[in-house]
Amino acid sequence: MGVEILMPALSPTMTEGKLARWLKKEGDQVKSGDVIAEIETDKATMEVEAVDEGTLTKIIVAEGTEGVSVNSPIAELDGGGGAASKGTAPGHDTAMPQQPAPPAAASPEVGEVAKQAEDYGAVAQRGADRKEGAAKMGEAAAAPEKDWGPTKPMTVREALRDAMAVEMRADDKVFLMGEEVAQYQGAYKISQGLLDEFGPRRVIDTPITEHGFTGMAVGAAFTGLKPIVEFMTFNFSMQAIDQIINSAAKTLYMSGGQLGCPIVFRGPNGAAARVAAQHSQCYASWYAHVPGLKVVAPWSSADAKGLLRAAIRDPNPVIVLENEILYGHSFECPTADDFIVPIGKAKVERAGKDVTIVSYSIAVTWAMQAAEELAKQGIEAEVINLRSIRPLDAETIANSVRKTNRLVTVEEGWPYANIGVEVAMQVMEAAFDYLDAPPVRVCGKDVPMPYAANLEKLALPTIPEIVDAVKRVTYK
Amino acid sequence: MAQAAEATGAKRRGKAASAPPMTQDQLLQAYRDMLLIRRFEEKAGQLYGMGLIGGFCHLYIGQEAVVVGMQACLEPGDQVITSYRDHGHMLATGMEARGVMAELTGRAGGYSRGKGGSMHMFSREKGFFGGHGIVGAQVSLGTGLAFANWYRESRNVSLTYFGEGASNQGQVFESFNLAALMKLPVIFIIENNKYGMGTSVERASASRDLSKNGAAWGIPGEQVNGMDVMAVKEAGERATAHCRAGNGPYLLEMKTYRYRGHSMSDPAKYRTREEVQKMREQSDPIETARKLLLEGGLDEAALKKIDDEVKAIVQEAADFAQSSPEPDEGELWTDVLLEAR
Numbered sequence: 069m070g071v072e073i074l075m076p077a078l079s080p081t082m083t084e085g086k087l088a089r090w091l092k093k094e095g096d097q098v099k100s101g102d103v104i105a106e107i108e109t110d111k112a113t114m115e116v117e118a119v120d121e122g123t124l125t126k127i128i129v130a131e132g133t134e135g136v137s138v139n140s141p142i143a144e145l146d147g148g149g150g151a152a153s154k155g156t157a158p159g160h161d162t163a164m165p166q167q168p169a170p171p172a173a174a175s176p177e178v179g180e181v182a183k184q185a186e187d188y189g190a191v192a193q194r195g196a197d198r199k200e201g202a203a204k205m206g207e208a209a210a211a212p213e214k215d216w217g218p219t220k221p222m223t224v225r226e227a228l229r230d231a232m233a234v235e236m237r238a239d240d241k242v243f244l245m246g247e248e249v250a251q252y253q254g255a256y257k258i259s260q261g262l263l264d265e266f267g268p269r270r271v272i273d274t275p276i277t278e279h280g281f282t283g284m285a286v287g288a289a290f291t292g293l294k295p296i297v298e299f300m301t302f303n304f305s306m307q308a309i310d311q312i313i314n315s316a317a318k319t320l321y322m323s324g325g326q327l328g329c330p331i332v333f334r335g336p337n338g339a340a341a342r343v344a345a346q347h348s349q350c351y352a353s354w355y356a357h358v359p360g361l362k363v364v365a366p367w368s369s370a371d372a373k374g375l376l377r378a379a380i381r382d383p384n385p386v387i388v389l390e391n392e393i394l395y396g397h398s399f400e401c402p403t404a405d406d407f408i409v410p411i412g413k414a415k416v417e418r419a420g421k422d423v424t425i426v427s428y429s430i431a432v433t434w435a436m437q438a439a440e441e442l443a444k445q446g447i448e449a450e451v452i453n454l455r456s457i458r459p460l461d462a463e464t465i466a467n468s469v470r471k472t473n474r475l476v477t478v479e480e481g482w483p484y485a486n487i488g489v490e491v492a493m494q495v496m497e498a499a500f501d502y503l504d505a506p507p508v509r510v511c512g513k514d515v516p517m518p519y520a521a522n523l524e525k526l527a528l529p530t531i532p533e534i535v536d537a538v539k540r541v542t543y544k
Numbered sequence: 545m546a547q548a549a550e551a552t553g554a555k556r557r558g559k560a561a562s563a564p565p566m567t568q569d570q571l572l573q574a575y576r577d578m579l580l581i582r583r584f585e586e587k588a589g590q591l592y593g594m595g596l597i598g599g600f601c602h603l604y605i606g607q608e609a610v611v612v613g614m615q616a617c618l619e620p621g622d623q624v625i626t627s628y629r630d631h632g633h634m635l636a637t638g639m640e641a642r643g644v645m646a647e648l649t650g651r652a653g654g655y656s657r658g659k660g661g662s663m664h665m666f667s668r669e670k671g672f673f674g675g676h677g678i679v680g681a682q683v684s685l686g687t688g689l690a691f692a693n694w695y696r697e698s699r700n701v702s703l704t705y706f707g708e709g710a711s712n713q714g715q716v717f718e719s720f721n722l723a724a725l726m727k728l729p730v731i732f733i734i735e736n737n738k739y740g741m742g743t744s745v746e747r748a749s750a751s752r753d754l755s756k757n758g759a760a761w762g763i764p765g766e767q768v769n770g771m772d773v774m775a776v777k778e779a780g781e782r783a784t785a786h787c788r789a790g791n792g793p794y795l796l797e798m799k800t801y802r803y804r805g806h807s808m809s810d811p812a813k814y815r816t817r818e819e820v821q822k823m824r825e826q827s828d829p830i831e832t833a834r835k836l837l838l839e840g841g842l843d844e845a846a847l848k849k850i851d852d853e854v855k856a857i858v859q860e861a862a863d864f865a866q867s868s869p870e871p872d873e874g875e876l877w878t879d880v881l882l883e884a885r
Contacts (some may be wrong), residue, residue: 076593079809100586101605101803101824105819110837112811115805119590139594243695269695275725280718282698285686287625290673293695312677315685322664324657325879383882411884451784 070125077138078107080113085109086134087142096124098145105131106140110253122146213415216402219370225395227369228258228334232296233492234405236266239294242380245272245285246298255300256336256395262411282308282333286315288376289331289385297379299335302389309354316385317360334388337365338429338480339528341393345516348524350481352428355387356458356490361456362411363448365389367432369399371455373410380538382411389457392432416468420448423538426453426487426491427478435478438534440544445535447542457487465491466498474541475507478534483511505541510534565778566616568840571703575775575833576850578608581632582618582830583858584641586646588631591694591862592808597648601662604632605804606771607772608734610831611636613776617784618671621698625673625686626705628663629735630840632707637670639859645865649834653868657875682706682712687719690730690793701729701787708874709740711748711757720793724761727792729782732758734797735770741806742814755797763793763822771799800826 077083086108092098099121103508105479107437122145129142136142154225222230236242243266250257250263250273263271274281278299285295299305305312316329337349356363359497362384366372379386399406417432418439432453450468454461469475475495477488488509513527565575583602592601604611606630615624615636626633634644639655647654647665655665663677672688676682686704693700710716711734721729734754738745751757754766764786768779774799783794801823805812812820834847 074594076590077595078593080598100583111809112813114805114811116593117586117589119586146830253636275718275721277715277718277721279715280687280722283684283715284688284691284719286724287673287685288695289688290685290693291623291689293692308676310681311684315681319664319666319674320882321879322656322880323674324655324659325882326656326668328882335560350628351632362881378884382884384884443675 070146071120071122072141073104073116073118073143073145075129075136075138075140075281076107076116078109079111079240082109082138084135084137086102087129087131088113088253090127090131091122092124093128094124098122098124099518107136112255118145132133144471164227165255179444186346187370196509199484213413216404216407218404218416219400219402220372221398222369222401223396223398224244224366224372224390225258225260227373227401228325228376228390229260229262231373231380232259233262233265235377235380236262236270239395240270241292242296243270244296244298245274246273247276248275248299249298251275254298256392258390258395259298263509271493278307283311283315285331286311286329289316289329290319290327292330294330294332294380296332296334301335301340301347301392302335302337303349304349305351311427312355312387313358319383321360328381328383329385331385332376332382332388333385334376334379335390336392337389337393338391339512339517341473341523342521343517348517350429350479350512351383351387351391352389352416352457352479352487355389356487357485361387361458363387363389364411364455365429366455367394367429367453369393369397369401369411370407371415371453373401374407375411375455377408378411379410386411389429394430394433398432409455412456412459414455414464416450416451416464417453418449418451420450420472422448422472423474423476424450424452424465424472424536425476425538425544426452426454426465426488428457429480431478431480434529434534435529437528438478438531441531441535442538445544447538447544449538452486454491460490460494462494462498469495469499470502473502473504474538475503476534476537476541477507477509477511478529479511480508480528481512483509483514486511505543508537508541510537565774565781566581568837568842569831570622570777571615571774571840572837572842573852574609574777575830575847576854577612577615577636578773578830578833579854580641580857581605581608581612581635583854584635584645585631585863587858587862588645589804589808591645591649591865595596596866597660597662597706598650600628601648601808602629602806603804603808604629604802606823606828607735607737607798607800608632609773609776610770610798610800610832611705613768613773613812614731614733614780616777617780618703619700621700622784623686623689623693623700623702624687624705625669625682625702626675627679627682627707627710628677630663630665630675631709634667634672634675635829636668637667639665639667639670639672641861642864646868649865650870651865652871653877658868658871659879674822676713677786680706680710680715681700683710683713683716683719686732687723687728687730690723690728690787693724693729696728699729699788701731701784703731703733705735708734708736708738708745708754709743709748711751711754711858712819717757719762720758720763723793724758724763725791728786729790730793731780731787732763732793732795734795735800735803736797737800739802739806739814741810742812744745744814750848753797758793758795763795765795765797766820767797767799770800771829771832773829773833781862
């Protein structure tokens with residue numbers, strides 16, 4: 069019995085083709101790599117190469133035949149090629165071997181994977197225990213806010229620097245790189261003093277080449293180092309977004325859990341003041357869209373310190389969206405050495421019974437101001453600071469809405485597919501029956517950021533807009 | 545035996561005195577490794593034709609000498625990273641044929657448990673960091689592997705492979721700058737197989753000598769006959785020595801050739817059949833090694849034995865790739881994130 073040569077599929081979508089020409093005839097010797105025939109598809113003419121060696125004993129499908137189905141036999145070889153002849157054409161009419169490989173054999177390096185996962189401060193999630201949970205949003209824990217004891221006033225800038233310093237002291241694998249982070253002490257002085265303490269090996273000035281240095285940091289993270297990449301602003305991360313999404317976020321999945329990427333991308337996000345369209349954009353929606361990334365957006369100093377520490381320790385790529393205007397603001401911050409804010413947990417910044425206002429980053433400031441204003445008018449707003457954009461703490465939000473029955477979202481980003489939209493959808497999924505009014509979003513206007521002072525003001529959410537939105541959902 | 549090969553090797557390069565880049569035994573190993581890649585890729589092409597491999601499938605046939613020659617220069621802990629034409633690199637680093645083939649068929653037994661496919665496989669144990677599908681992205685990543693060696697103060701080097709097509713990407717030049725600036729131990733290896741998909745290098749690059757593409761940053765470079773495993777090894781030894789000594793990056797332009805199309809669905813009409821045939825007949829890296837081995841005193845029976853061993857490995861891989869089950873449906877949801885602890 070000879071070995072059948074089958075009609076090959078030459079593209080993922082090909083089902084049949086024309087056998088245009090035979091380049092070998094019956095009785096010819098063929099060896100691997102010889103072109104034996106030409107096949108025409110709707111797109112092109114392709115050459116068919118022999119995989120085995122032997123004598124072409126029979127041509128089954130004559131040249132010029134159209135509509136030859138993929139995987140049907142077109143010729144026979146005498147099978148004189150030794151080991152290679154065995155089961156050369158199993159896909160056609162030969163039954164597939166039935167015994168599935170045992171799990172241990174199935175993954176060539178299972179033991180190695182487990183060991184590496186340990187090395188990287190992480191436990192690989194796999195098998196049936198995770199299932200849908202791993203990728204589902206809103207998976208945050210429902211634990212109450214922990215009391216961390218004494219606090220002291222601290223700016224967001226100091227909180228971010230302290231978070232990096234304390235984690236760098238604890239783990240030599242952590243380092244900071246970016247433009248002007250070292251000798252210049254940071255474009256926004258977030259890394260002030262870090263070069264002095266940690267030296268040029270761990271606080272690294274890069275040239276202005278986001279694409280290249282981001283890829284370099286991701287590659288370093290694949291080896292188990294824990295880079296903190298500072299983007300001078302997140303607007304410049306656009307130069308590097310391919311490395312963030314295609315390399316950092318997806319490689320763990322594409323590698324079947326082998327290659328994690330413990331990296332932090334941080335920097336100011338959103339509008340500063342009077343820097344116009346290319347320097348005033350919120351990236352929350354962009355990054356929150358991507359499975360494999362975590363995204364946090366601190367508002368207060370406590371958020372900044374606690375979330376950045378959690379981000380540095382996290383074995384996954386984490387986007388930390390800071391806000392330039394908040395850098396100089398001072399908030400009470402816990403002084404405890406082990407203070408940390410878990411990723412995925414929102415905070416109720418102000419309790420209230422009449423409406424839930426969900427916001428993040430600097431929008432929390434506006435929401436708090438609006439809540440003050442509303443209180444004067446007899447409306448008690450509950451303000452939720454998301455802190456974490458992905459995973460989203462849908463439970464805290466839904467619990468609040470079950471109490472207030474009304475939802476307003478406030479953010480600086482554009483309206484289309486923004487975070488408020490996601491929040492509203494998740495509230496509808498979890499607590500639709502509790503809503504007494506359609507949710508309303510207050511957000512940046514759907515235009516590039518203008519430069520003129522008056523127009524810039526118009527482009528961003530305002531306190532009166534938030535107050536109006538609350539009145540709409542409370543029918544007041 | 546080894547003596548004869550040395551003489552032949554030296555004569556071939558017209559250099560009588562210098563030590564040969566490979567002993568007869570090393571050449572035999574290289575022959576086996578190249579043959580394994582060739583047979584593996586032929587089988588992959590066949591399985592693709594049978595519909596068992598989906599999507600994109602970029603074969604390495606013709607370029608085998610490049611990875612095999614370079615791999616012979618490596619030490620434990622060195623890293624390898626490349627683009628999507630990556631099966632040869634995986635096999636050269638010692639990854640198992642069965643795990644690679646099972647990934648091609650999208651089965652649980654694949655290196656990425658069926659979730660990566662042809663372009664996305666990895667093995668930390670073998671120092672193989674992928675398998676990357678975005679043209680040029682692996683060059684920055686490979687520079688990062690070298691950065692990690694620098695950071696850890698190891699003597700390891702990163703072999704960062706990319707095609708002549710990718711060599712025009714902006715991030716490649718950014719990486720050249722970063723690597724030269726920080727003196728990172730990275731060998732940039734341009735596998736110049738003359739065509740980026742259907743566009744010849746002359747139509748894509750104004751640079752006529754890609755080995756000089758790092759000159760602006762002072763990166764030493766050389767053109768290498770990538771169809772000759774001995775020449776590759778010889779250049780690779782110079783490059784690794786340069787990097788291990790802390791002198792920063794090195795650039796090798798491997799002049800090579802792929803016999804097959806860019807991917808399985810490429811009819812390759814941008815070049816003539818005669819051009820391909822000429823390369824196969826006159827410059828095939830496996831045939832060249834085979835002739836040298838015979839001249840060195842090895843007999844046909846010994847080579848036949850290797851051929852049979854290789855065929856058996858590939859056949860076993862193909863069988864495994866078809867018998868291994870598809871991934872459990874629960875795998876859809878795993879490996880998105882690692883759990884913090």
